Amino acid sequence: MCCFKLPKGLVRDLESMIRKFWWGYSAEHRKTHWVKWERLCEAKEARFFPDCSILEAKESSSGSYAWKSIIGARDVIRKGMVWRIGTGEAVCIKEDRWLPGRVNGSVISPLPSMAPEVKVSSLIDPERVAWRTEVVQQLFLPYEADMILGIPLSSRRPDDRIIWAHTPSGMWIKSGQPEKILERYLAASVPNKIRHFAWRICNNALPTLVNLHRRSIVPSLICAQCQNYPEDALHAIWCCETIKGAWSALEWIRQTAPPQPASFSDLLAGFLSCGEEFRAKIFVTSAWFLWNRRNAVHFGRPSLPVDSICSRAGNYLQEFLQAQIEEPIPIRLPPSQQWRPPDHHCLKINFDAAMFRRPSKAAVGVVIRNNAGEVEGALSSSIPMAHLVADLEALACLKAVQFALELGITRAVFEGDKAVIINALLHGAGVFASFGNTLDDIRMLSSVFQFVEFIFVNRGCNSVADALAKKAKLIVGDQVWLHDVPVDIAPLVSLDVH
Structure with missing residues (x-):
């Protein structure tokens, strides 16, 4: 990509053309510019809370009816917002809402000896970037301890972020204008x-x-x-x-x-x-x-x-x-799909996640195959249970990328059966989603590959990865196979090829 400096005169001419277009100039008629150009270009969010968010802004006696209405509705926003944990340094354990899956996101464990200002970061080992498992299990009720241990942490140490708890995208209206x-x-x-x-x-x-x-x-x-x-x-x-x-x-x-x-x-x-x-x-x-x-x-x-x-x-x-209602398009069922081998210049990596209610845990399965359908590597890994399936699928994708890099793979096609994860990776979405930090980890690691592609497939194309994930129910940690798979999964590999 090339970058060029534009002459100031050209920039002024372009701005003039934009202004004329906005206010409806024509060859015969000149139009009045009712709003200054500087006003049109400036950010519109900082009149009543220039140094804080709307959640911390104080009500102004000179504010309009609209602004007072917005300030009065902040409790509704607070009820739907939760913290997505990055470093945990901005989130109070007892005072803030940060637990996924809860109606209000607040901790209900007693914690009588804990001061209100203690941060979530005190529960995280900064060297391993992992939860202090024993501390969490000692302090919190078992159900809450499982929820906390299932919150994914990123080695990039991203900032904590407020997201909207009631939508998959995590998006909410911030400005209120x-x-x-x-x-x-x-x-x-x-x-x-x-x-x-x-x-x-x-x-x-x-x-x-x-x-x-x-x-x-x-x-x-x-x-x-x-x-x-x-x-x-x-x-x-x-x-x-x-x-x-x-x-x-x-x-x-x-x-x-x-x-x-x-x-x-x-x-x-x-x-x-x-x-x-x-x-x-x-x-x-x-x-x-x-x-x-x-x-x-x-x-x-x-x-x-x-x-x-x-x-x-x-x-x-x-x-x-009524005019916006499109004529319904007849639904055509797609033909049954089957796993297809990759091109000769790269490897195909399928990943999947599985959830087990008893015991309360989750697992990831990854299989790497070449253009002949031969297995180059396979992985079964148990992980803590996350609140949402999408969170687990994002972790499965991250595990697949990490596994590929550990094996020295430089050209890879990743296939998964969770559309929301694949679409987010393809379109740069999911910034405010609960799995947003995991997506950013995937994007960062993927930049190392010489060639990388993410593809959505149906579950029929992902049967081997699914079986490997389910096999991890009875194991602890990671189990890896190189140029082989477990005996009970080998028939699924042959079925994909033939």
């Missing part, structure tokens, strides 16, 4: 022009009379329709007496809206917090129709009756959603 919450609700659910309108009105980037007067474009900022109050976005969409009939058509709209919103963002926050996504979309779509009606009246064009706005918005949104 009204326009970002809006984006979550509207993504792929309303036309792009309405999403653009919502962004502009949240950023006070509409050509209202207040904005035009501030730029000395018009002499008066008083609303041309009611002739009583300055026309800002909130007035044009909500407060003007001439459009009251639009909102009175639906009783739930007045019931959902905050009593005295200070801005359009405050008004919007009330609809976003009602818990019914379709209502929030109806409100934004109706606001877009009202703004278009305001422009039609201003320029003397035919306009919609005020009392028909909400019904038109509902029909418009329904038609849009």
Whole structure:
């Protein structure tokens, strides 16, 4: 890959083109830039908590209704967030939520002699980067001890990280800005022009009379329709007496809206917090129709009756959603798959994980074969039980990569039957997942190979690795076979080849 320095003049020209495109320039018409370029480019998260996260931010008396609502909802975020352990230096054993599989993630073991500020790092051996097994088993109830010992640790010593406990990806909304919450609700659910309108009105980037007067474009900022109050976005969409009939058509709209919103963002926050996504979309779509009606009246064009706005918005949104429904594609069952040998220039490495309820443990199986289907190496390894199957499959993949490197393999194709792990490795995903640290370990070690590829296969192609994993139920540690496999697994190898 080549890198070049761009001349400053070229950069300015590119920025100018972007600005013109954003604000809708055309050959015949110049458009007003309602938001400074610096404002468009800056991070939008640091107004109320520039030096901390939203979880530590203090409530401000000058904050808007929307921000106070977000601050008030932090308990909901806290209930769903857990710590993913890296070094354990940022996580308190008794005070923080860090146990996987628990409803609240908190420790329930008594620990009477432990101070509240003691960190999880005190349970980790820094030299071996492993849990202090005896200490954990002595301090915690057996069930919690098994959960702790099943949390994977990374030799890279990554930082501890907050993740969302209720999604496989571990993703959660961090910033809480009204326009970002809006984006979550509207993504792929309303036309792009309405999403653009919502962004502009949240950023006070509409050509209202207040904005035009501030730029000395018009002499008066008083609303041309009611002739009583300055026309800002909130007035044009909500407060003007001439459009009251639009909102009175639906009783739930007045019931959902905050009593005295200070801005359009405050008004919007009330609809976003009602818990019914379709209502929030109806409100934004109706606001877009009202703004278009305001422009039609201003320029003397035919306009919609005020009392028909909400019904038109509902029909418009329904038609849009209906158009997004794709015709179902007939499902064709794939032909039964079978393990295939690799190309002659590399080795194929299959891996799998197995879980055993009694005893509560897990295991990993790995088999390495050449292009003739001959076994170059095999591994059965017992590991502590993890909370999620995906965590175990990620550990199985890591074990396979480590085993290949120990045998001096430089060109390898890795196959596994857990799609979420393979897809995360292929697409750089899983940053916030519970197995994210393990994925990063795999990526780091994989960079050593001259050639490496990760492929998802069905379980039928992974029978040998599965059998090796199940064989580890009765062993402790690792058991390795070179150029051979156990007698009871050899028929599965022959079946794959023939």
